Amino acid sequence: MALDEIKIGGLGASRRRVEDNRFIRGKGNYVDDVVLPGMLHMEILRSPLAHARIKSIDTSAAYAIPGVRMVMTGEMMAARNLAWMPTLSYDTQAVLATDKVRFQGQEVCAVIADDPYIARDGVEAIVVDYEPLPPIVNPTQAMADDAVLIRDDKVNQSNNVIFDWEVGDRESTDRAFAEADMVSEIDMHYPRSHPSPIEACGSIADYDRSTSKLTVYMTSQAPHIVRAAVSMVAEIHEHMIRIIAPDLGGGFGNKVPVYPGYVISILASILLEKPVKWIEDKTGNLISTGFGRDVYLKGKLALRKDGKILGVRMDTVSDHGAFFSDAQPSKFKIGLIHSAFACYDIPTAYLTNRGVYTNKAPGGVAYRCSFRVTEAMFFQERMVQAAADDLGMDQAEFRRVNLVKDDDFPKRTPFGFLTDSGQYEKCLQIGLDAIDYDNFKEQKAEAAKRGRLLGIGISTMTEPLGAGNSREYDILGIKMFDSAELRVHMTGKAILRTGAKTQGQGHETTWAQIVAHELGIPAEDIVVEEGDTDTAPFGMGTYASRSTPVAGAAVSMVSRKIRAKARKIAAHLLEVSDEDIEWELGRFYVRGAQDRGVTIQECAMAAYSNVPDGMEPGLENNAYYDPPNLTWPFACYISTVEVDPLTGVWDVIRMVAVDDCGVRINPMIVEGQIMGGLTEAYAMANMQFITFDEDGNCIGSNYMDYLLPTAWETPGFELHEVVTPCPHHPIGAKGIGECATVGGPAAFVNAVMDALKDIGVRNIDMPLLPDRVYEAIQTGQDVSGHPPVKNR
């Protein structure tokens, strides 16, 4: 008599996304759709120069335009102690420039006007006199002895280094290298990229003097963190601040930080006592907001002749731009980059990182990176392939030798994380079988005889998803747990709220499936709401693939609390003691008499109409979940490519993906996440990056220069799955949102490098643009791609 879980939209149902109903009808409600009475419009003047001293700002012509209400300058912000704001990494960031501009696109002034056209006219009328300074666009320039000090605003800052950080065991790693049969070395740059959500950032600040309440509609993936930050920066009490993140048109980590535009719109609303709307344009988004990567690696593996990796050494330099504003756990200056090599059984490892300031937009932790795990896994898999090639060993066999075995769990990673589950070799084998590995190698050799360049690349990795636990993970001291609140109405329908914030992940669909799984209430009877800090329980938001591991677990736990109370009500209704009650999906029954039972809906009605003596009425609860560990999904991506030796153009022949993200709540959504991630992986490998010229001009400031692949270029993907349940998650799920973006790029790059192996080329920096590939083929040399862009 138990319900069919798939039919009620429970665990494992490929249920259609309920949110799509409004999105495909154009009925989504984004920040720009919100219109408030008397609302004014704000536009930002951005610096055209990468590095310059501001000599003067003349706003008189802007004020002369009818309809311009206010021109905000850094000086005006400074008068209210708001010219600078704290970042999420304990640095400061300019809100509006007062002394210098430090990157092209930095906010200099803001015009508030009756409509957005007038606001633009106002911005054009402002005259700023700049005295140019030498721009710095890469770490080598930043660390040069005679480098100009970018952050001369900071006391005690004598150079452009932000921090030095290390992790691992230097001594034992040095020993491993001393004892190695062979050392494989490779250097590379993971270029700067940008998440580029289709909806750029924006806010509407609405300060009501009569109630002293500030309401802000905002493109935020983490509205509760913003509420805390605003209360600190703007000195408004937290209960008087309401952040509403309505529908978001993508986030990818771009919408975690607090941006100057938000802060300026808030101050403008307070000063003008009107709602102030700021909607960033695409260029503003691309040149000024949170980017991803921009990390340099010198990597070394200590190897034994039989292929065993004895030790890892990674020396990295990260380019953070003009302000250290990475949104990441405070203990980890360079995110979780030390999750590298977690899937391999390696005795020792050591990593150094130096963070530097440059005259580029701030950020670094974004774009489905799971706190820089993208860099970790890309470096790892490129180092692994180079090592296999250096040993003259087959790349699949080399991985087999080093992958952690199924019965080794729990297993310490080389840098000290604890992995708990996986079937790595099984995933690899499924991938190899699917792509017909041995046969392709023969095809490749055959094609080589006719001058054709084929290649195959593998990427295997496990990554840490789902920060916290709260012992180790916090942002600005706020611990990284998450929450859910469930109210079951008397008719058995329910509303669920969480501290996460969906941006396309499909929470409205999948959270209801978890409740359906735990309570047997059909998913369609559950509405999910997120993003309003006045109604949602406190949570740390959605990024780093943490929602299912943390908030999703809280959804399970709150449902179980509801079930525990419903059990007592069922015992009361069935006139037996609690211990005699059994549960099957959607229904309690009397042990030994399965026909005597009550449904969860009947219990819900009784909770409001017939509770036992001494019990509180109602059926609602909340849960705060602090995960015991990160979750560790595993993935094996294998790509085959053909390179055109005369143009350097390469085409993907096939791309096979084997993902093990534990129990899949909604397989269709999981597959969508993987395909989206693989598309981004292909983009980064093939075409997508932000670079700079010698003058510090950002190249990648619009969609003609910053390339998002279309359906035309994107190759087909063949998906496979393995399910190893997470041992500590209530329903055995692991994170999945970022796996393909993290692990995918190396599969494509390794495939192209495999094609060029016999030419003697070991590395081309991403993206593998045709001219770079052609240059490598012509010269037989590696090709680096770091800025400034070469104008030859």
Next chain:
Amino acid sequence: MFPSRFRYEAPTSIEEAIALLGANEDAKVLAGGQSLIPMMKLRFANPALLVDINNIPDMGYHRADADGSFRIGALCRHADLEKSTILREHQPLLAAAAPLVADPIVRTRGTFVGSVCHADPQGDWAACMVALGGSVIAQGPNGKRAVEVKDFVSGPFTTVLARDEIAIEGVVPKAQGTRTGGYLKLERRVGDFATAAVAVSLDMSGGVVKNAGIGLVGVGSQTINASEAAAALIGSSLDDEAVDRAAELAAEASNPRGDHRGSADYKRHIVSTFVTRIIANVQRSEMQVA
């Protein structure tokens, strides 16, 4: 998008449109708008008046005329050409280029003549017209005149059109024999500006090239007419020596700048590679026909 303030007129006759252009200092013609509107959005272009010609009847045609010429009206969209069977039948070079113009969204709205008039060194159609020896028919208050496309473009984003003239038609001259050719473009992504692109047109008779033209895209400050390279093919039977010479001369005719799409040397190399490839493709399809 928030452009500067502008006035908008939508005349229903070409005469009316010409009069509006004559009467207003800073007016621009709006046909497909696929370059003009983005430039207005960025406020790179701030015209005082837009003269929208989309309401003028009978300009969306393309047709093969009895005299052997091929005519394309000012409101003929890229997508019309992409789908056209008569284009494939009569103008192999244009048919090869049609699906490579911009992206499907732009092709739906953008126009052939508008693209030629925009005179972007990245324009596909101008290079094709140069290769084909095509012309633009310009109409002004005193009537019509024909201008060869190689003379029509006077610099980057500038043409010889007078302020009160509208380009109403593109004309491809009659073939001297059997017309063949091809178009190759290297772009990082659909809709990207070309790293380099090459248009080759060949009029063949009895296995000999009677007439040839080569247009180059994205490798100079304007569309390049590689006439010496084309001349190396005329009179030849497309033997390796002639083809190699043409490829070399085309690369020499290009004048690219290195940028994030590739170095100048790389772009020159792509030009010569594409000349060779287009001719090889032509020969391969001839063999299949034979």
